[in-house]
Amino acid sequence: MIVLLGVLVVVIGFATKRNPLLVVGVAGIATGLLGGLSPGKVLAAFGNGFAGSRAVTIFAITLPVIGLLERYGLQEQARNLIARFGKLTTGRFLALYLGLRQIGAAVGLTNVFGHAQTVRPLAVPMAEGAAERKYGQLPHRTREKVRSFSASADNVGLFFGEDVFLAVGSILLITGFVNTTYGTHLEPLQLALWAIPTAVCAFVVHGWRLLHLDRQLERELLTAHVHDTAVVEAAK
Amino acid sequence: MIKAEWFYWLVGLSFLVMAAQMVADRSNPKRFGTGAFWGLIGAGFIYSSWVVTKQAPAEPLGVAVLLMACLAGFGFTGRGTPRTTSTEQRVASAAKLGNRLFIPALTIPVVAMACAIGVKHLSFGGEPVLEEGSETILGLGIGAVVALAVGMIILREKRISVPVQSGRSMLEAMGWAMLLPQMLATLGAIFQVSGVGDQVGKLTTAVLPKDSLYIAVVVYCVGMFAFTMVMGNAFAAFPVMTAAVGWPVLVGHFDGNAPAVLAIGMLAGFCGTLVTPMAANFNIVPAALLELKDQYGPIKAQLPTAGVLLGCNIVIMALFAF
Numbered sequence: 001m002i003v004l005l006g007v008l009v010v011v012i013g014f015a016t017k018r019n020p021l022l023v024v025g026v027a028g029i030a031t032g033l034l035g036g037l038s039p040g041k042v043l044a045a046f047g048n049g050f051a052g053s054r055a056v057t058i059f060a061i062t063l064p065v066i067g068l069l070e071r072y073g074l075q076e077q078a079r080n081l082i083a084r085f086g087k088l089t090t091g092r093f094l095a096l097y098l099g100l101r102q103i104g105a106a107v108g109l110t111n112v113f114g115h116a117q118t119v120r121p122l123a124v125p126m127a128e129g130a131a132e133r134k135y136g137q138l139p140h141r142t143r144e145k146v147r148s149f150s151a152s153a154d155n156v157g158l159f160f161g162e163d164v165f166l167a168v169g170s171i172l173l174i175t176g177f178v179n180t181t182y183g184t185h186l187e188p189l190q191l192a193l194w195a196i197p198t199a200v201c202a203f204v205v206h207g208w209r210l211l212h213l214d215r216q217l218e219r220e221l222l223t224a225h226v227h228d229t230a231v232v233e234a235a236k
Numbered sequence: 237m238i239k240a241e242w243f244y245w246l247v248g249l250s251f252l253v254m255a256a257q258m259v260a261d262r263s264n265p266k267r268f269g270t271g272a273f274w275g276l277i278g279a280g281f282i283y284s285s286w287v288v289t290k291q292a293p294a295e296p297l298g299v300a301v302l303l304m305a306c307l308a309g310f311g312f313t314g315r316g317t318p319r320t321t322s323t324e325q326r327v328a329s330a331a332k333l334g335n336r337l338f339i340p341a342l343t344i345p346v347v348a349m350a351c352a353i354g355v356k357h358l359s360f361g362g363e364p365v366l367e368e369g370s371e372t373i374l375g376l377g378i379g380a381v382v383a384l385a386v387g388m389i390i391l392r393e394k395r396i397s398v399p400v401q402s403g404r405s406m407l408e409a410m411g412w413a414m415l416l417p418q419m420l421a422t423l424g425a426i427f428q429v430s431g432v433g434d435q436v437g438k439l440t441t442a443v444l445p446k447d448s449l450y451i452a453v454v455v456y457c458v459g460m461f462a463f464t465m466v467m468g469n470a471f472a473a474f475p476v477m478t479a480a481v482g483w484p485v486l487v488g489h490f491d492g493n494a495p496a497v498l499a500i501g502m503l504a505g506f507c508g509t510l511v512t513p514m515a516a517n518f519n520i521v522p523a524a525l526l527e528l529k530d531q532y533g534p535i536k537a538q539l540p541t542a543g544v545l546l547g548c549n550i551v552i553m554a555l556f557a558f
Contacts, residue, residue, distance in 0.1 A: 001435060003427075003430045003431055003432050003435060004432060004435055004436075006423075006426075006427065006430070006432065007427075007432060007466050010423075010466070010514070011466075014513050014514075019308070019309040019310075019412065020412070020416050020419075020513065020516070020520070021304075021305040021308050021309040021412050021415060021416060021419055022305060022306075022309035022310075024305070024416070024419045024420055024422075024423050025302055025305040025306075025309070025419065027423060028419075028422060028423045028426045031423075031426050031427060031430045031432065032426045032429075032430060034430065035426070035429065035430020035431055035432075036430070037426075037429070037430065040295055042298070042426070043294070043295040043298030043299060043302075044293075044294040044295050044298055045294075045298065045422060045425060045426050045429070046294075046297070046298035046301045046302060046422050047287055047293075047294030047295060047296070047297030047298035047299075047300075047301065048287060048294045048297075048298075048422075048425070049301075049418065049419075049421050049422025049423075049424075049425050049426075050280055050284060050297055050298075050301045050418050050419075050422060051280075051283075051284030051285075051287040051288050051294065051297060052288060052421070052425075053417065053418045053421035053422070054244050054247075054281060054284060054418070055240075055373050056417040056418060056421065056517045057247065057281075057414060057415075057417065057418060058243060058244070058247060058373050058376060058377060059376065060247050060250075060251075060403075060407070060414065061243060061246060061247050061250075061376065061377050061380040061381075062344060062376065062379075062380040062383075063402075063403040063406045063407065064250070064380075064384060064399035064400055064402060064403035065340060065344070065380055065383045065384040065387050065399060066341075066402075066403075066406070067399060067401075067402025067403045067405065067406050068340075068384070068387055068388075068391070068393065068398060068399040068402050069337060069340055069341055069387055069391075070326075070402070071320050071321050071326070071398070071402055072321075072326070072329045072330075072333060072337060072391050072393075073321075073325075073326035073327065073328075073329040073330030073331075073333065073337060074330075074337045074338075074341060075326075076323075076326050076327050076329075076330035077330040077333070077334065077335065077337045077338070078338075080330060081335065081338075108352060109348070109349055109352055109353075110372060111348045111352070111372040111373075111375050111376045112345040112348045112349050112352070112375075113345065114376075115521065115522040115525050115526075116525060117344045117345060117348075117376070117379075117380075118345065119522065119525075119526070120525050120526055121341050122338075122341060124526060140529075144528050144529060144530060144533055145533075145537075147526040147527075147528055147533065148523075148526075148528065148530075148533035148534050148536060148537040149537045150526070151519075151522040151523070151526060151533070151534040151537070152510075152534055152537040152538045152541070154522075155509075155510060155518050155519070155522075155534065155538060156510065156538065156541060158518075159506040159509060159510065160503070160506065160545070163499065163502065163503060163506075169471070170470065170471065170474075170502050171499075173471055173474060174474065174498050174499065174502060177474065177475050177478065178478070178483070178494070178498060181475075181479070181483075182483060184494065186494060186495055186498075187495075190495035191495045191498065191499040192499070193495075194495050194496045194499035194500060195499050195500075195503060197548075197552050197556075198500065198503045198545065198548060198549055198552060201544075201545060201548040201552075202541070202545055205541055205544045205545060205548070206541045209540065209541060
């Protein structure tokens with residue numbers, strides 16, 4: 001029971017907004033020692049954990065080229081491009097991105113899209129550009145919201161698309177675990193089929209929320225605009 | 237054969253070069269701490285190659301990892317003034333280059349797709365061109381290298397220091413968030429060997445009433461959701477919750493359809509991934525990458541969707557799996 005203290009450290013640490021690296025470091029050391037690992041073993045666990053999880057940081061390899069292109073105006077050009085599609089609002093564009101992301105993941109192309117390679121350089125400037133076309137310069141709070149929703153479209157699309165594909169990690173984990181532990185013969189195809197209903201729900205629910213984002217922006221920005229005019233009027 | 241390790245070395249090497257640039261950058265008030273942090277990560281990336289093959293001890297790397305956490309955690313890292321172009325210059329450059337700017341950007345996904353679909357099946361001299369099991373990493377790595385070459389040509393940029401400097405200021409802007417996913421993977425492994433999963437499984441079994449199907453479905457789905465939030469990863473939660481509830485109760489006792497129960501249970505866990513800072517690579521790193529003030533911005537955008545989808549999973553499982 002006492003090993004659950006580590007979980008408590010994590011929850012309290014994140015809730016009180018301590019630096020996450022320190023929270024995780026302390027929780028790891030505490031859990032390891034309480035769980036009966038020697039200090040040497042705890043250090044080895046940190047070393048092995050770092051070495052074995054380098055794949056999550058591999059996206060850093062795309063940063064130089066993305067940075068180079070941004071220096072030459074990639075984000076500005078993405079804004080120019082979206083400006084030509086008058087009907088593509090922020091919400092519609094992000095719903096389209098969600099759908100493409102989901103279909104891509106469902107056919108096994110999980111790394112074709114991603115936060116570093118497509119969200120930052122392309123999706124965010126397009127989503128912002130669509131809103132700017134309509135409302136002009138966006139206030140900081142709105143910009144944060146549009147960016148957060150862009151990130152969410154990528155995550156939701158990935159999570160609820162990838163399980164429809166047969167050879168993805170989570171499906172193989174399920175068949176691997178159940179077939180060896182309980183001696184069954186589950187096929188990946190059976191599992192992938194059962195991921196489809198939730199995938200449809202995810203597209204409908206998040207797609208609806210993204211479309212709804214348009215109305216939220218309208219309400220926020222038009223009232224902000226009215227407010228600004230009111231201030232100007234008052235100043236007169 | 238093209239190996240994933242090559243790209244880890246490339247990442248490690250570029251971190252080391254960028255660390256040297258950081259130390260030399262006098263506009264950064266914390267240039268030594270910043271350089272030390274990224275230098276350690278870069279060296280760690282390369283040293284790790286021998287740790288995974290057990291040819292080098294993992295303990296020194298563990299010490300280095302804790303040192304990295306302290307450097308960033310106690311505020312010894314900072315950022316310099318990026319040497320880059322102004323907004324006006326960018327607008328002018330975009331007007332001049334036009335849609336040609338998209339070619340290198342789209343090279344990454346196109347090459348990644350080509351690797352996933354085509355190159356994966358090629359072999360040369362009896363061995364596959366791409367290391368098996370690492371095709372997605374290789375697709376991204378090869379895509380980035382090809383895109384950089386294409387970009388340098390299209391932009392007529394001859395100085396390799398320009399993309400390296402641009403990448404460096406993005407690293408500085410992201411700071412500690414870059415290391416968090418790997419720290420969390422470590423924490424998950426420590427939780428595993430220390431028996432946190434067994435305890436959670438026991439707790440779940442203890443609170444579970446044995447006679448209600450619907451309550452059992454809710455406990456399995458909500459358990460996957462909550463435990464995934466704690467571990468940051470549905471893969472770690474799945475064996476624990478399935479051994480405690482999913483298999484013995486839902487499939488065994490209530491005679492549920494095993495593929496439906498398990499697939500939907502996993503997806504209930506994914507709803508948890510959407511709302512936890514522990515899944516840093518999906519939720520915290522993008523906040524840093526998109527330069528958000530609120531590091532929980534993506535989680536807040538995902539929270540209502542995750543809640544509704546958890547409900548959907550419970551309903552779908554209750555209706556169709558039994």
